Amino acid sequence: MDDQTEKTSSPEQAQAPPSDEFAGLSPDSLREALRRMLLIRAFEETAEQLYFQGLIHGTMHLSIGQEGSAVGSIWALRPEDYILSTHRGHGHSIAKGAKPSLMMAEFLAKETGYCRGRGGSMHIADVETGNLGANGIVGGGIPLAAGVGVSIQMQKLDRVVMVFFGDGAANEGAFHESLNLASIWDLPVVYLCENNQYAMSMSVRRSMNIEDISQRACAYGIPGVSVDGNDFLAVYRAAKEAVDRARRGEGPTLIEAKTYRWKGHSRSDKQRYRTKEEVQEWQARDPIRRLAERMMAQGWLDEAAFQALQADVDREIQEAVRFAQESPEPDPATILEGVYA
Amino acid sequence: MSRELTYAQAIREAIALAMERDERVFLFGEDVGIYGGAFGVTDGLLDRFGPERVRDTPISEAVLAGVATGAAMTGMRPILEIQFMDFITLSMEQLVLQAAKLRFMLGGKVNIPFVLRTPAGAGTGAAAQHSESLENWFVHVPGIKVVMPSTPADAKGLLLGAIEDPNPVIFVEHKLLYRTKGPVPEGYTPIPLSQTEVKREGGDLTVVATSLMVARALEAAETLAQEGIQLEVVDPRTLKPLDEQPIIDSVKKTGRVLIVHEACKTGGYGGELAAIIAGSEAFDYLDAPIRRLAGLDMPVPYNRELERRMVPQVEDIVDAARKLVREGI
Numbered sequence: 164m165d166d167q168t169e170k171t172s173s174p175e176q177a178q179a180p181p182s183d184e185f186a187g188l189s190p191d192s193l194r195e196a197l198r199r200m201l202l203i204r205a206f207e208e209t210a211e212q213l214y215f216q217g218l219i220h221g222t223m224h225l226s227i228g229q230e231g232s233a234v235g236s237i238w239a240l241r242p243e244d245y246i247l248s249t250h251r252g253h254g255h256s257i258a259k260g261a262k263p264s265l266m267m268a269e270f271l272a273k274e275t276g277y278c279r280g281r282g283g284s285m286h287i288a289d290v291e292t293g294n295l296g297a298n299g300i301v302g303g304g305i306p307l308a309a310g311v312g313v314s315i316q317m318q319k320l321d322r323v324v325m326v327f328f329g330d331g332a333a334n335e336g337a338f339h340e341s342l343n344l345a346s347i348w349d350l351p352v353v354y355l356c357e358n359n360q361y362a363m364s365m366s367v368r369r370s371m372n373i374e375d376i377s378q379r380a381c382a383y384g385i386p387g388v389s390v391d392g393n394d395f396l397a398v399y400r401a402a403k404e405a406v407d408r409a410r411r412g413e414g415p416t417l418i419e420a421k422t423y424r425w426k427g428h429s430r431s432d433k434q435r436y437r438t439k440e441e442v443q444e445w446q447a448r449d450p451i452r453r454l455a456e457r458m459m460a461q462g463w464l465d466e467a468a469f470q471a472l473q474a475d476v477d478r479e480i481q482e483a484v485r486f487a488q489e490s491p492e493p494d495p496a497t498i499l500e501g502v503y504a
Numbered sequence: 505m506s507r508e509l510t511y512a513q514a515i516r517e518a519i520a521l522a523m524e525r526d527e528r529v530f531l532f533g534e535d536v537g538i539y540g541g542a543f544g545v546t547d548g549l550l551d552r553f554g555p556e557r558v559r560d561t562p563i564s565e566a567v568l569a570g571v572a573t574g575a576a577m578t579g580m581r582p583i584l585e586i587q588f589m590d591f592i593t594l595s596m597e598q599l600v601l602q603a604a605k606l607r608f609m610l611g612g613k614v615n616i617p618f619v620l621r622t623p624a625g626a627g628t629g630a631a632a633q634h635s636e637s638l639e640n641w642f643v644h645v646p647g648i649k650v651v652m653p654s655t656p657a658d659a660k661g662l663l664l665g666a667i668e669d670p671n672p673v674i675f676v677e678h679k680l681l682y683r684t685k686g687p688v689p690e691g692y693t694p695i696p697l698s699q700t701e702v703k704r705e706g707g708d709l710t711v712v713a714t715s716l717m718v719a720r721a722l723e724a725a726e727t728l729a730q731e732g733i734q735l736e737v738v739d740p741r742t743l744k745p746l747d748e749q750p751i752i753d754s755v756k757k758t759g760r761v762l763i764v765h766e767a768c769k770t771g772g773y774g775g776e777l778a779a780i781i782a783g784s785e786a787f788d789y790l791d792a793p794i795r796r797l798a799g800l801d802m803p804v805p806y807n808r809e810l811e812r813r814m815v816p817q818v819e820d821i822v823d824a825a826r827k828l829v830r831e832g833i
Contacts, residue, residue: 279611286609306570314578340567501612502646504670
């Protein structure tokens, strides 16, 4: 998380000076960010296996390949800041500090899960870490973010809210209403669009006639910036600038992180809309490997340390699976709990 | 102590009392500030509480419902005015898929205490897109409460009760009631939700009515009393969750029931009430079929006479009640 001591950077500094190559983040902070990205990937790979084994039912939307935008953006937040996430939200939850054990218990529909087994993969929330929940409706969190922003503003809290959504959600009408309202009221909202190139099968090339989704910011009189979403540091820099601006009371920012999901949209996807070559091209830009290599070049990480991090997260995920499997199912007598307060 | 207020004044007083008492309460919506609300309900509140707590908004019903939900789940107590109930259609995703479900989906870990106030009903010549009564849509959505006050006193008390409630509440006001007067208690006097009230006692027929139809049923009761027919008028006040027992008790007493609401009959609240009564211990006491009087299944027409005929009038209630009591049909 944001260690408060660094100087602020701005997205215009795409060519950051060498001294600022790591955006002021310490080696420890970067190692933890890398570990968080590995944790997301290990969590999702394991969840997919459990799904194939029939231990998880329903559906799930994997964000493998998008770890750079999830962790890079959330690294600019403080623990007390809020996030609102999407149906592809496992990475956001883990980046914000959710425990893999309680997430896995939710995936296995157990009483010990974050949502007591009532929400599943698509609704993971962890209110204690400021994660107000993933959302099954494309763009569903975007109006909520304005409300959280009003709440922060009226309670005079030193917080911001970061709302994640995809390229598909940027075509929802509620996107327009929310950005406009946040702009006129100077709400402390960071709109983080993870453009992973496809809204299910609909490519951004076919669904909009603009090059960068961030161009839409100008319609609301707010800053908009597009960054390489697979570059942890580029995402972090843009997010930090936007978060600082929001915290100063200067209003919202729209960030587009251009990224790619390696897996299909959900379990039903035959991926007829893209080629294997395209997937491989993006896999060559693996955000985890890229950050690791930059740290190695700086002498802040070596292959052995990287393997140790990997082994550490694998252990954590195996422990999470064990916890989930040993947890009790919800008691049917409690079926109606939670509908009304 | 109570004094005469209009229904609109009673609502305004409730908002002001809640805002004085609890700084988490704020009011927002289209034209609620300088304009004072499309029906004048929020007149003067901007001057009293300032633009941060009385917020004029752009015409953006989707995000406004999101603002209510997002602010409520992070510690505020918003009151949102949706200018006409018809426009709630533009808020449906946030209300039905977010506000109503988030608490449950999140394992009960958040509360979403907000009130959405909205004027419903025909009778103003505003035609099909400014006259709807859509309360039953929300009755069908678990997680949301639905309140429909019929008098100034209920409007004040129930609005205070709704603001105190930890759930999303759709508070359905009626345009034709805004100028009606009645005694309203002074001070902070919330009425808890889900308390059905018998508005008039009588032994011959139970009339279960909502909102404006309560006033019309009471007028019909006056007329029929002159013929020796005594109506018992029962007002659920909160449609969901419903306090069923007073309705069942009344039907057991009278043996006959007429249900009256303004919304279209098919799929309306009357069907639910009829099923509750038929499935209760009151069934054995019924001397006549359960009857429903409701809006015709059609958009609200512009022409004055057509509009009148679309919605139950006092004479319709008189006729239907007389027939049930005299002929048992």
